[in-house]
Amino acid sequence: MFESIFLQADSSTLMNMVPFIAMLGVFYFLIIRPQMNRQKKEKQFQTNIKKGAKVVTSSGIHGKIVEMNDNDNTVVIETGAGKIKFECSAISMELSKKYLTEK
Structure with a gap:
């Protein structure tokens, strides 16, 4: 009985964390990665001037x-x-x- 309660708790907490993990992935690919590319291009521009x-x-x-x-x-x-x-x-x-x- 206790084993089934712990297994249900583990799977439900994992399922509750999936949207947060997905949000972090979207946040990275839509905001952080493009900003890093812009900074890299700006640094390259400033060194090549x-x-x-x-x-x-x-x-x-x-x-x-x-x-x-x-x-x-x-x-x-x-x-x-x-x-x-x-x-x-x-x-x-x-x-x-x-x-x-x-x-």
């Missing part, structure tokens, strides 16, 4: 890269107002013709 590229920063400033400092991971961007020093991580996208035609 070259001097002379026209870029937009995450704050919306448009300019052209005139100097790159690999030591402190910064770039100097020339804008209409002058030259400004930014972290490489602040660059959000490139506006060069090559990049725009690939999209």
